[in-house]
Amino acid sequence: MSRTLTVLALGLTAAMSFGLYQLSYAVQRLEDELEDLNRVLAQDRENIAVLHAEWSYLARPEALQDRARRHLALAPLEARQIVTLGELPTKQERLKTDDASLWRDGAAPKPRAKPVAPRPVPSARAPARVAAFEAPL
Numbered sequence: 001m002s003r004t005l006t007v008l009a010l011g012l013t014a015a016m017s018f019g020l021y022q023l024s025y026a027v028q029r030l031e032d033e034l035e036d037l038n039r040v041l042a043q044d045r046e047n048i049a050v051l052h053a054e055w056s057y058l059a060r061p062e063a064l065q066d067r068a069r070r071h072l073a074l075a076p077l078e079a080r081q082i083v084t085l086g087e088l089p090t091k092q093e094r095l096k097t098d099d100a101s102l103w104r105d106g107a108a109p110k111p112r113a114k115p116v117a118p119r120p121v122p123s124a125r126a127p128a129r130v131a132a133f134e135a136p137l
Helices: 002-058 061-071 091-096 127-133
Strands: none
Touching: none
16 A cells, blocks of 8 residues: 555656646746747837837928928918808809809819720630721721
């Protein structure tokens, strides 16, 4: 009985030692992963701080005004461009006529051209038939 108890105790001790060994390596692996994640997090926070500083630099009013002057075709507002709501033509008036007198600058907008339907793409199976239909008249 004592022999079986001793063998059982040795087996249990060996199993617990092996489990503890595996657990210590798992904990070490998780600690290494945590360090890597903290390093990545610190780098991301530093990148965010740099991006905030860059955004603040690029969003300065004088820098925006300079870029708007270079890239946008904007002009200062003139007094003749300011009208009251009553001076604007109604939608019905605009639809009835394209009279240039309705527009303050004297030039009515040009009507839009109708969109052209796309030509069908010839299939690879019948190139001769399609070519006959596409011949110039």
